[in-house]
Amino acid sequence: MRLVEVALGERSYPIYIGQNIWHEIPRHFAERVKPGKSLLVSDETVFPLYGSRMVEGLQKAGFAVSSVVVPAGEGSKTLARADQLYSAAIAAGLERRDLIVALGGGVVGDLAGFVAATYLRGVTFAQVPTTLLAQVDSSVGGKTAVNHSLGKNLIGAFYQPKLVWVELETLSSLSQREYLAGAAEVIKYGVILSEALLNLLTARWQDFLAREPELLTAVVGDCCELKAAVVAADEREAGLRAILNFGHTLGHALEAATAYGHYLHGEAVLAGMVMAVKLALGKGILQREAAATLLEMFGRVGLVSPPATLLAVDVLAALKHDKKREEGRSVFILPEAVGRVGVFADLDAEAVQQVLGCYLSGGSARG
Ligand SMILES: NC(=O)c1ccc[n+]([C@@H]2O[C@H](COP(=O)([O-])OP(=O)(O)OC[C@H]3O[C@@H](n4cnc5c(N)ncnc54)[C@H](O)[C@@H]3O)[C@@H](O)[C@H]2O)c1
Ligand SMILES: [Zn+2]
Numbered sequence: 001m002r003l004v005e006v007a008l009g010e011r012s013y014p015i016y017i018g019q020n021i022w023h024e025i026p027r028h029f030a031e032r033v034k035p036g037k038s039l040l041v042s043d044e045t046v047f048p049l050y051g052s053r054m055v056e057g058l059q060k061a062g063f064a065v066s067s068v069v070v071p072a073g074e075g076s077k078t079l080a081r082a083d084q085l086y087s088a089a090i091a092a093g094l095e096r097r098d099l100i101v102a103l104g105g106g107v108v109g110d111l112a113g114f115v116a117a118t119y120l121r122g123v124t125f126a127q128v129p130t131t132l133l134a135q136v137d138s139s140v141g142g143k144t145a146v147n148h149s150l151g152k153n154l155i156g157a158f159y160q161p162k163l164v165w166v167e168l169e170t171l172s173s174l175s176q177r178e179y180l181a182g183a184a185e186v187i188k189y190g191v192i193l194s195e196a197l198l199n200l201l202t203a204r205w206q207d208f209l210a211r212e213p214e215l216l217t218a219v220v221g222d223c224c225e226l227k228a229a230v231v232a233a234d235e236r237e238a239g240l241r242a243i244l245n246f247g248h249t250l251g252h253a254l255e256a257a258t259a260y261g262h263y264l265h266g267e268a269v270l271a272g273m274v275m276a277v278k279l280a281l282g283k284g285i286l287q288r289e290a291a292a293t294l295l296e297m298f299g300r301v302g303l304v305s306p307p308a309t310l311l312a313v314d315v316l317a318a319l320k321h322d323k324k325r326e327e328g329r330s331v332f333i334l335p336e337a338v339g340r341v342g343v344f345a346d347l348d349a350e351a352v353q354q355v356l357g358c359y360l361s362g363g364s365a366r367g
Pocket of ligand 1: 105106
């Protein structure tokens, strides 16, 4: 089992990562959280697969467990669903020191985390992420949110869990499409912060695709460590944390312009990363050889084609609504070398249009 510490002073917490570590839940949960009442939140896909093992672990740790199961998918990240969870928490008699546990992907983590942050002004929270994306990204860093009809993640809070429990065995049931979408975020960490991680993935790509447990422990552990270091330096996204948005400026615009119906998040981010590399190359920020290395890596995951009807103007319009714009300009995180990025707010619109046009018109490997 690998242990990664997220260093945030008195809000510090451990991330435990391993394959088949269910039996260790009782000891570690009881160590971090005083046993009492707990509310387990999961979705209709994950709960039947892993709910009973989670309930058993919590009970052995000394918790009384109530469960709420929400429909799978982004549609559950709403205030209405949060309200259902508040009712369940009240019905279960949850008090300030009691525990809410999220068992599922980023949707369940964001929703349960938001409820944990706000119910009784904050109760103890634990994350048990079950998608690759949630394990390397959404469960680390303390961002929680639900969506508003006018936009994604508009209502939320920074709220750190008491622990994160990454059972890699859960990845065995994840679809290949979801797995590869998570892989895009894994590669993102390599591009922005760690050439060593990219080298490891390149050397053992077949093992990574085969979800080989020891490799996954190393890779997921490295990603958590990299994100934890960024979050520890910049918990509330005042500066450094922005580098985690590499590939996301254009990625989010693609998602929004397709009404969140065409791409999985990681698929849109992958396309965004490809365009960011081409922008960096065009601007002379990145050497040709480094760009080729990165594009080769992205190619392994396989770029998803845009819908045939998607127009550049629609993506550019979505770009204008980006939450993270500064003084009316989109901020781009661009690679300067393999494992290093910089923040750029002064890109000319033509360069952006050009890489976008290239992606929208180009044939690609997957999709
Ligand atoms: N808080 C953050 O910092 C942060 C970061 C990135 C993304 N997010 C959020 O995360 C969400 C996306 O997360 P996601 O990609 O995990 O989506 P998700 O939670 O919808 O999970 C994807 C699908 O996989 C299923 N699933 C989950 N675990 C499974 C397993 N082990 N086996 C089989 N099926 C399984 C789910 O039921 C769902 O249908 C978005 O809402 C996004 O906004 C949050
Ligand atoms: Zn992302």
